[in-house]
Amino acid sequence: MDYQKLIEAHRNKKADVTCAVLASMRNRDSEFGIFKVDSDNKVTEFREKLGEKPVKCISVENSGKSNDSVHNNFLGMGIYVINRDVMKKLLREYFPRANDLRSEVIPGAISLGMKVHAYCFDGYWEDMRSIKAFYQANMESTKKTNIGYNFYDKDSPLYTLPRHLPPSLITDAVITDSVIGDGCILNTRVGDGAIIEDSILMGSDAYQMQDVQANGIQGKDMDILIGIGEGSHVRKAIVDKNARIGKNVMIINKDNVQEANMEAYGYTIKAGIVVILRGAVIPNGSIL
Structure with missing residues (x-):
C-alpha cells in the first residue's frame, strides 16, 4: 500500500x-x-x-x-x-x-x-494471522501467473534491511517455481535425492559441516545435521529454523490430518500443513 x-x-x-x-x-x-x-x-x-x-x-x-x-x-x-x-x-x-x-x-x-x-x-494485502494464511501467501509469491505480490515490480519496490549474507550456492539441483533467499547452500543442507514440494524452509542460524563428528564434536542427534537429509520427501510443509530432518524421511501428511499437536515429536499440523518446529529433530526413516 x-x-x-x-x-x-x-x-x-x-x-x-x-x-x-x-x-x-x-x-x-x-x-x-x-x-x-x-x-x-x-x-x-x-x-x-x-x-x-x-x-x-x-x-x-x-x-x-x-x-x-x-x-x-x-x-x-x-x-x-x-x-x-x-x-x-x-x-x-x-x-x-x-x-x-x-x-x-x-x-x-x-x-x-x-x-x-x-x-x-484494491491492491495486494494478506492478513498473516494464521499458519494457513502465511503458507498461502508464500506459495502465491512463487506463481508464474496470477502472482499475489510481485517482489520485482520496479514501480513498487520493497524496502527491507539487508542481512549481509553471502550469495546462495546451488549445485546439482533441479528447482522450479521457487524463491531462494540469500546465504543458502543447496547441496549439503538439502541432501542428494531429496524432494521438496510446495513447502517453506526457514533456513538455519548456523551451518554444520559434514565432517562435524570427525572433528570430535559429538552429542545427542549430532549424526543428523541441520537441514534435510538424503532421500527425504517434504510436501506442503513449513520447516522452521535449525530443524534436523534425517535421511529417507517422508513429511507428506499421508493420512491428510487437518489438526494435530505433536510438539513432543517436533511437529504440529495446522489446516493440513505440517509445521516442523524450530530446532526439531526428525529421525531417519520417519513418516509424518
Missing part, C-alpha cells in the same frame, strides 16, 4: 478518522471487522463479522445516521488514519476506559457522528 494515497484521501475528505478497507470480499473471515459504507465512502456501521449486529458504544447515541440508501460492506484492514486532536478527545473525554481501537474507539467515533470515512484499497 502507498500510504501517501491513504493520507491524501483522508485530507481531501476532511475526515476525522479514515479506515482502510479491502475492495474485495474474497476473504470473509477477517479479524478486523466489516465496515458498512455509503456512496460517499462514509462509514455508517461497524460489525465484528458479517451477519452480526452493529457494534455500538454504551451510553452514546448515533447522531450521524446517513440518509443514503446505497451501502456496501467492506473488510477492514486494521489500518487507520486519525487526526491527533480527534484521538485525544476519543481517548481522554469520550472513551477513557477503552482498551481496543478497532472494537471500541472506532465504533465510538461512528456513534458520535464523527466523519469516519473508508479508503478502499
